[in-house]
Amino acid sequence: MKFGTMKPHRRNRLLLALFLVVGAGGATTFALLALNENINLFYSPEQIVSGEAPTGKTIRAGGMVLAGSVVRSETDLGVSFRISDLQSAEVTVAYEGILPDLFREGQGIVARGELNDKGVFVADEVLAKHDENYMPPEVADAIAEAHADATADATIVNETLAPVGQATDDKLSGVREG
Amino acid sequence: MIPEFGHFSLLLAFGLSIALTVLPALGVYRSDQLLMRTGPSLAAGIFMFLLFSFFCLMESFLADDFSVTYVANNSNSALPVQYKVSAIWGAHEGSFLLWTLISAGWTLAVAFFSGSLTADMKARVLAVLGFLNVGFLAFLLFASNPFERSLPFHPQDGADLNPLLQDFGLIVHPPMLYMGYVGFAVPFALAIATLTTGRLDAAWARWSRPWTNAAWAFLTIGITLGSWWAYYELGWGGWWFWDAVENASFMPWLVGTALIHSLAASEKRGVFKSWTVLLAIATFSLSLLGAFLVRSGVLTSVHAFAVDPTRGLFILVFLVMIVGSSLTLFAVKASGIKSDARFEWTSREAMLLTNNLLLVVSTAAVLLGTLYPLIYEVITDGDKISVGPPYFNAVFVPITLLLFTVMIVAPFSRWRKTPVKRLIQDHWPWLAIGPIAVIAGALVTGASREPLALFIQTIAVLIFLLLVKHWLVTVKSGWKVPSASYLGMILGHLGILVAILGVVITVYDSDGRDVRMAPGDQVELGGYQFTFRELAKVQGPNYVSDQALFDVQRDGNPVTVLKPEKRFYSVARNVMTEADLDPGLFRDLYIALGEPVGDDAWAVRVHVKPFVRWIWFGGLLIALGGFVTLADRRYRRERARATVAAGVTA
Numbered sequence: 001m002k003f004g005t006m007k008p009h010r011r012n013r014l015l016l017a018l019f020l021v022v023g024a025g026g027a028t029t030f031a032l033l034a035l036n037e038n039i040n041l042f043y044s045p046e047q048i049v050s051g052e053a054p055t056g057k058t059i060r061a062g063g064m065v066l067a068g069s070v071v072r073s074e075t076d077l078g079v080s081f082r083i084s085d086l087q088s089a090e091v092t093v094a095y096e097g098i099l100p101d102l103f104r105e106g107q108g109i110v111a112r113g114e115l116n117d118k119g120v121f122v123a124d125e126v127l128a129k130h131d132e133n134y135m136p137p138e139v140a141d142a143i144a145e146a147h148a149d150a151t152a153d154a155t156i157v158n159e160t161l162a163p164v165g166q167a168t169d170d171k172l173s174g175v176r177e178g
Numbered sequence: 179m180i181p182e183f184g185h186f187s188l189l190l191a192f193g194l195s196i197a198l199t200v201l202p203a204l205g206v207y208r209s210d211q212l213l214m215r216t217g218p219s220l221a222a223g224i225f226m227f228l229l230f231s232f233f234c235l236m237e238s239f240l241a242d243d244f245s246v247t248y249v250a251n252n253s254n255s256a257l258p259v260q261y262k263v264s265a266i267w268g269a270h271e272g273s274f275l276l277w278t279l280i281s282a283g284w285t286l287a288v289a290f291f292s293g294s295l296t297a298d299m300k301a302r303v304l305a306v307l308g309f310l311n312v313g314f315l316a317f318l319l320f321a322s323n324p325f326e327r328s329l330p331f332h333p334q335d336g337a338d339l340n341p342l343l344q345d346f347g348l349i350v351h352p353p354m355l356y357m358g359y360v361g362f363a364v365p366f367a368l369a370i371a372t373l374t375t376g377r378l379d380a381a382w383a384r385w386s387r388p389w390t391n392a393a394w395a396f397l398t399i400g401i402t403l404g405s406w407w408a409y410y411e412l413g414w415g416g417w418w419f420w421d422a423v424e425n426a427s428f429m430p431w432l433v434g435t436a437l438i439h440s441l442a443a444s445e446k447r448g449v450f451k452s453w454t455v456l457l458a459i460a461t462f463s464l465s466l467l468g469a470f471l472v473r474s475g476v477l478t479s480v481h482a483f484a485v486d487p488t489r490g491l492f493i494l495v496f497l498v499m500i501v502g503s504s505l506t507l508f509a510v511k512a513s514g515i516k517s518d519a520r521f522e523w524t525s526r527e528a529m530l531l532t533n534n535l536l537l538v539v540s541t542a543a544v545l546l547g548t549l550y551p552l553i554y555e556v557i558t559d560g561d562k563i564s565v566g567p568p569y570f571n572a573v574f575v576p577i578t579l580l581l582f583t584v585m586i587v588a589p590f591s592r593w594r595k596t597p598v599k600r601l602i603q604d605h606w607p608w609l610a611i612g613p614i615a616v617i618a619g620a621l622v623t624g625a626s627r628e629p630l631a632l633f634i635q636t637i638a639v640l641i642f643l644l645l646v647k648h649w650l651v652t653v654k655s656g657w658k659v660p661s662a663s664y665l666g667m668i669l670g671h672l673g674i675l676v677a678i679l680g681v682v683i684t685v686y687d688s689d690g691r692d693v694r695m696a697p698g699d700q701v702e703l704g705g706y707q708f709t710f711r712e713l714a715k716v717q718g719p720n721y722v723s724d725q726a727l728f729d730v731q732r733d734g735n736p737v738t739v740l741k742p743e744k745r746f747y748s749v750a751r752n753v754m755t756e757a758d759l760d761p762g763l764f765r766d767l768y769i770a771l772g773e774p775v776g777d778d779a780w781a782v783r784v785h786v787k788p789f790v791r792w793i794w795f796g797g798l799l800i801a802l803g804g805f806v807t808l809a810d811r812r813y814r815r816e817r818a819r820a821t822v823a824a825g826v827t828a
Contacts, residue, residue: 012523023535031543031573035550038569042562060564077694077772077781097692098414098772098781101753112566138562 040112044142045089048115055115061091062110062139070105083109085146095123102128108139181246184234185325191227192315194220198308202301214297217304218289224311225282232279235266235324245332248272248324254338254749256720264349265339270473271324273352278314281360285311288364295385302371310363313496321489338720338749347407351400355427358397359465362430364389365437366462369455370504373511378455383445386458388813390441394434395804401427402797410757415690415768415785417793420570425548426468429541433461436537443530447593449521450531452512459504466497476552524596529588536581543573579634582678585671586640589648608647612640626686634682641675662810670803677796683789690785696778704786706767707731721745726780728769730760742769766790
């Protein structure tokens with residue numbers, strides 16, 4: 001049966017079905033494309049230090065803010081601080097604007113922004129949770145992973161290079177004081 | 179003893195819920211009128227025991243009984259009394275008690291305000307609601323008991339309520355939101371009950387409409403209040419963040435909006451019946467999904483309660499059970515449902531279908547963005563991502579614009595077929611006024627001339643003009659008093675356009691800056707001069723604060739004095755920003771203190787936000803529209819008729 005000679009309601013139904021298929025397909029494609037462009041991957045300090053994180057692309061980074069690392073500008077709202085996985089990796093974060101209320105040294109934070117070619121993370125947004133006992137899950141994982149790596153390394157390293165564990169302990173206690 | 183009474187009372191409510199699930203259903207099965215009629219008294223019992231339990235928790239808070247773990251974690255003897263009451267729903271356990279109480283309240287309402295339901299239907303609906311109450315109460319009793327004690331050693335004083343929650347917003351936002359979430363259980367129960375009988379008729383749609391409208395109106399208020407609260411309390415001037423938990427409340431709202439429209443078509447024309455049932459199931463399922471997302475901690479969100487995998491698992495199992503069984507029932511029963519009403523492309527049916535498709539597609543897009551971090555983590559084995567607001571804006575805005583465009587003309591369409599030519603002849607001058615008015619307005623006020631902004635404003639103005647015309651035509655054509663349903667529709671659509679205008683103008687014409695300011699400094703923004711006069715120390719009941727005084731002037735004339743604060747809550751050891759704002763119909767002035775940055779200087783955020791209030795005003799209008807429809811005579815007449823019929827058979 002030719003399309004033109006179909007009964008009107010059948011033709012309508014076919015058109016509706018076609019419209020739905022095309023519409024749904026188009027919407028899905030569009031949504032997935034938009035999604036692909038706007039997902040922000042999380043990188044731990046260790047991954048950033050080792051060069052796994054891309055530069056010039058919006059990503060997220062997180063860790064504990066190191067005690068004594070917050071440096072403010074004297075003329076504007078620029079601020080920089082270092083985040084760490086409490087083992088060896090540290091990343092400097094630069095931010096311009098108002099930090100959240102729960103931002104403080106020793107607090108786990110997550111920042112969204114771009115890594116520049118000097119290895120500084122330039123943040124557009126810094127998030128600290130509303131609950132001070134809460135650790136962002138990404139940060140908790142990063143710290144746990146780094147800790148696991150460090151303990152694994154330590155069994156080999158400890159005999160020759162004792163100071164590695166020492167340095168980590170200092171950092172931890174510094175964090176606690178903060 | 180009081181917490182034990184509360185706990186015991188929950189157990190009794192649990193027992194009665196099981197009875198409510200079983201007895202009326204058994205009555206239907208055996209055609210036993212007596213068993214079928216047990217529903218209302220059981221529903222009343224559940225509600226009374228839950229209410230009593232709720233008062234017990236309230237008394238524990240008011241009496242500072244810190245041996246109750248939940249009270250100790252969320253209150254303090256210095257907490258002002260109104261927050262001691264609202265602290266009941268300040269964290270997971272108590273808020274779920276409120277949720278369950280509200281669920282019992284809706285069940286009771288169905289039992290006593292459903293005169294038009296046949297005894298058989300009523301028994302079925304109450305059984306479904308009873309089952310939901312069993313689930314909620316089981317969760318409360320076995321995974322989130324608010325009455326648990328930490329004996330014999332308990333803290334001398336409480337850890338205090340999270341300072342963010344010590345606000346009017348917490349008092350009103352969660353109850354309204356839960357009224358909406360749980361309210362959607364009623365159309366869900368009606369849909370399931372109807373599916374079990376296999377008779378989806380116009381009566382079922384007519385029963386569902388007022389309940390759906392009421393729940394939807396409450397949810398609208400809840401979301402609106404949430405947005406307003408975020409704006410002044412934690413948002414730093416933002417009003418929507420596409421946060422996972424915001425999305426969790428927005429998705430049932432979107433599908434609920436589709437449901438409202440689809441119910442209209444099902445009632446009036448008998449079309450889309452199985453689709454409407456599916457929407458009723460989806461709306462409630464999304465409400466439960468929202469509860470799961472908030473309470474399981476699977477997503478990173480500012481709202482999330484403490485992480486507890488057991489609780490997450492419990493809700494997930496319940497959710498899967500509800501969705502699975504209702505979809506199975508749907509698959510078995512809905513295949514037989516047929517509607518033979520025909521309609522053309524230009525008909526109101528087609529318009530409502532378009533509305534539904536667009537709303538469902540936008541819900542799917544929001545759902546995808548919300549759950550994608552979870553999916554991604556599973557498929558990449560642990561890689562963590564976040565989906566930012568750009569995704570949601572990119573996907574949601576175009577779909578919504580399409581929806582709003584349809585909204586301009588849809589109220590004029592007729593059932594079956596719309597005479598398009600005549601419609602265009604009647605309306606083209608009105609359609610022409612819109613763009614002219616918007617462009618003239620932008621030129622005169624100096625507002626943004628971005629094409630997209632002008633386009634969206636044009637849509638809003640056109641919606642307004644045509645609503646006015648529709649109103650005039652309707653009133654002139656002889657209805658002295660338009661029906662409440664019609665009035666509700668007008669108000670609801672009016673609310674949407676007010677909200678659209680608020681959003682567009684706020685987004686395109688706001689002025690905001692973060693600046694470093696010391697006393698004596700001045701900043702100029704949007705035609706206003708903000709001068710930092712001085713900083714003072716203020717002592718509150720459970721906090722101390724740094725309060726800044728800002729003189730705001732316009733062209734040398736004083737406008738207002740704003741007093742933003744930085745509070746330090748001594749018990750919770752939390753720092754809190756209390757922004758201060760000067761609200762206005764056409765603009766808000768907003769100042770928030772950041773942190774001290776040395777030499778008396780503070781980081782300060784200053785905003786001038788035109789029309790921002792229209793967003794929430796629009797939301798309230800939409801909700802008002804929903805409530806107004808409840809007064810429609812048709813629903814009452816139906817009840818009167820049913821009462822008469824019952825009288826005759828008796």
